[in-house]
């Protein structure tokens with residue numbers, strides 16, 4: 422098993438599209454193409470032939486490039502079978518617990534509803550790589566457009582249980598704003614403060630703050646810490662159900 426080669430492309434304002442190459446087979450997948458042109462251009466520049474699109478959810482900033490990339494490359498589109506009608510051009514539907522092989526790299530599909538009702542994540546356990554879409558961001562999480570706080574808390578609880586060395590490739594560069602909010606709830610969190618310093622330096626140098634490490638998310642992302650006593654206490658919700666605490670954190674972030 423060789424490591425995946427991952428090329429990170431920032432498009433629109435703050436969306437991340439990923440080109441993922443499995444070197445043994447030369448298979449190349451695009452994760453969540455918002456748009457087509459910059460993705461096709463980057464692939465061509467690298468000499469990579471796109472064979473697949475992997476979609477985490479139906480939002481146009483994750484699927485807008487599907488049809489044009491498919492027309493240009495003849496690639497196969499793999500997306501959530503939990504959302505069969507909203508993924509443009511979907512050829513292969515995958516559901517929770519399914520696996521999908523990109524050459525010798527095997528993805529496990531995790532159903533993580535909340536941001537949308539059909540959202541999935543692609544986890545490559547042997548490559549310690551997660552494509553989390555708009556479910557888990559660095560130090561944040563997606564808005565609840567179609568799900569309940571209970572669903573999203575369950576989804577995030579599954580993701581935080583993945584191995585700590587997992588690299589989290591998410592759908593947006595939102596980390597700085599997420600940290601500004603997180604420190605209001607968790608000002609004494611050392612891992613959060615370390616991440617704040619690190620992200621500030623990365624962004625000042627014009628670099629991405631993504632991927633992040635699951636160990637850092639687990640320790641510093643308030644949305645993964647709704648069951649931590651200090652977070653509940655900071656919200657005046659000591660002893661309350663974690664899903665209720667999560668709902669309150671999400672509500673506050675929505676108006677922050």
Ligand code: ZN
Nearest residue numbers: 478480536555
């Ligand atoms: Zn979205």
Ligand code: FE
Nearest residue numbers: 480482555592
């Ligand atoms: Fe998005």
